[in-house]
Amino acid sequence: MPGGKRHALGQHFLRDAGMARAIVDLVAPTPADLAVEIGPGQGALTGELARRAGRVLALEVDRVLIERLRVAFPAIEVLAADARAWDWTSLARPAGGRALVVGNLPYSVGTTILGALVRAPRAIDAMALMLQREVAERVAAAPGSKTYGSLSVHVQLHWRVELALRVPPGAFRPPPKVESAVLRLRPLPAPRVDLEDEQRFEAVVRAAFAQRRKTLANALAAGLGLSVGATREAATSAGVDPGRRAETLNIQEFAEVARRL
Ligand code: SAM
Secondary structure (H helix, E strand, O other), X not given: OOHHHHHHOOOOEEOOHHHHXXXXXXXXXXXXXXXXXXXXXXXXXXXXXHHHOOEEEEEEOOXXXXXXXXXXXXXXEEEEOOOOOOOXXXXXXXXXXXXXXXXXXXXXXXXXXXXXXXXXXXOOOEEEEEEEHHHHHHHHOOOOOOOOOHHHHHHHOOEEEEEEEEEOHHHEEOOOOOOEEEXXXXXXXXXXXXXXXXXXXXXXXXXXXXXXXXXXXXXXHHHHOOOHHHHHHHHHHOOOOOOOOHHHOOHHHHHHHHHOO
């Protein structure tokens, strides 16, 4: 395969069978479950999923790999499909079983695919996703940490997130330049906060983190085109000191501020 294409599709193939098992163990498929794999590639995780899950759907965009996978794994369904555009909310959960999502995501589009997946907390029961370590850490970060940001808040609103495994470059062929990590994500029974307007909440969080070194009031004023007086007042009435930095606010505090803006 030409290097350019491999690079564009993020094709670093896992070569460590123990690691493949450990990743699949995070969602522990059973014969009652449907497992959807994103980017099966040369099948490192696919074999493990096919052995354990009742039904496996694999979404791949590389036509050559799709043909090879269909030959190597005749019992599973290999679909020519882009995981970014897949409608995850309409995934059909099997009767009495779970809908699981597993994937070693291509780095270049990992965050976009994650963004599509996290919109479907009612359709998916558990996910094990490998991402670039730096991205995985941002998703899992807690308030007060340097990596906590709008991605953490966006995902954690509906999902319980665990940084489950670290994977060194040597586990792949060719080895990537960055480290990888696997997240386990499980949907919360209800969002961490009840939001009247999720879009407004997201806009407030994005604005707060867009200039993370500014105070909350200044960042919100700049990002939302409001006066500093208005943003100070909203924060204060939400019980949040307007001089704090965005990275110190938890999801409930962002929701309180958003409600008053
Ligand atoms: N799962 C395999 C493994 O662990 O060895 C391959 C992982 S490789 C990092 C990423 C795979 O995702 C590649 O096979 C690539 O062709 C595929 N891919 C890239 N973009 C995709 C997309 N938008 N939707 C689905 N698969 C994609």
